[in-house]
Amino acid sequence: MRDLVTSPHVAYRDGLARGVLLFQRCDACSAAVFPPRVVCPSCGGADLSTEQSAGLGEVYSTTAVAAKDGEPYAVCLIDLDEGFRMMSTVTGVAAADVEIGSRVTLVVEDGDPPRPTFVGGTGR
Ligand SMILES: [Zn+2]
Incomplete structure (x- = not known):
């Protein structure tokens, strides 16, 4: 279970505070995921990596x-x-x-x- 500190919404918000746009990419199917989620909407995978958008x-x-x-x-x-x-x-x-x-x-x-x-x- 993920705690609040590592929740994807917190990571997203902290990214914006640093002036960067974060999104997630599914480790299983490589789909780009946005807005932040805990499960990939494409394949249901729960392993999502955070990446920084070039904007x-x-x-x-x-x-x-x-x-x-x-x-x-x-x-x-x-x-x-x-x-x-x-x-x-x-x-x-x-x-x-x-x-x-x-x-x-x-x-x-x-x-x-x-x-x-x-x-x-x-x-x-
Ligand atoms: Zn996926």
């Missing part, structure tokens, strides 16, 4: 969400190069200009908790 990926889908105050923001599904998908946002560009298929780079925004976001998102 590079591609916009899989994007939606401009109206903000109560200010400009709309982009809620996106990002396919990371390591083979997992995560929900995040692309900043630094108008939400309507984020393009599906464009390249993005991770930026961990300071905060409590720190937030994984992406920049880029236009051009291919």
